[in-house]
Amino acid sequence: MAEQGSSNGAEGGKVSSNTDLLKQYEKQGVEAMYAVEPLSWCDHLQQVAPLPEAGLNVEDPCTDCEAKGENWVCLVCYKVYCSRYVASHMVTHGEAAGHPVVLSYADLSVWCYKCDNYVANEVLKPIIASAHKSKFGKEL
Template sequence: MANQASSSSTALEVLIEDEEFLYGAESGWVEARTSCDHLASLSSDLVHIPTPETPCNRCHNPSENWLCLCCKEVLCSRFVNKHMLEHYQKVNHCLALSYSDLSIWCFSCDAYLDAQAILQLHPVYETAYILKFGQAPPFPTTDNQAEASTSGN
């Protein structure tokens, strides 16, 4: 029994010493980007978007759907029938919002984008959040925003 406890604690010590395991790729956690060179391809009207319940325009799948932020087409994820991925490959529309968790993905950057940090994404994120949850999202406020709201500007 003492031998088992010794080997278990040794394995735990190895994991704790491996910071990459705890804080990086091994954990499956990724940090969203706070900038993207492809934001110019965003639709000019992202306040008027289909609801989160909209099925895939191609296969009519009711869940795991994404909103193309370039043309506002709703298509299913790579875990269903890959219609959003095919859309990107065919027409190069690289920005999409997941209706499942409201994350935003750039296919060209191969990365998630931080919708709260990137001002150009605020309108679509806020609209999708309201459509999904019935209230405005809790955007973090900066000192300048807090000062403006308290001064009445």
């Protein structure tokens, strides 16, 4: 006597909605986005020169003291200088040359000395992408 144990039609598919989870992520994302809101535009971006054909190399040493590591690159003349944690050569360069917009090889943020603020704008994207490729070995 064979009993047929399996019965079709029992749908175990209780599809749980991800919507609540997404909402939760969104909320967290917004709250944790920026401690300091970057400027979306500043007038000094007009001084930013196009990315050199060779691209950026985050390993470049400081022009003045040859310090290596987490340097900055000037986005007006593309010279590399060290941070204020080393000998502040980028600050010195910014003041001496009047080049206000610089990119950090440490965290790929763009800082404007004149505005004393971070700047995030479309025109900076290819520059940041080049630094990102050099730093992480892959496209942004």
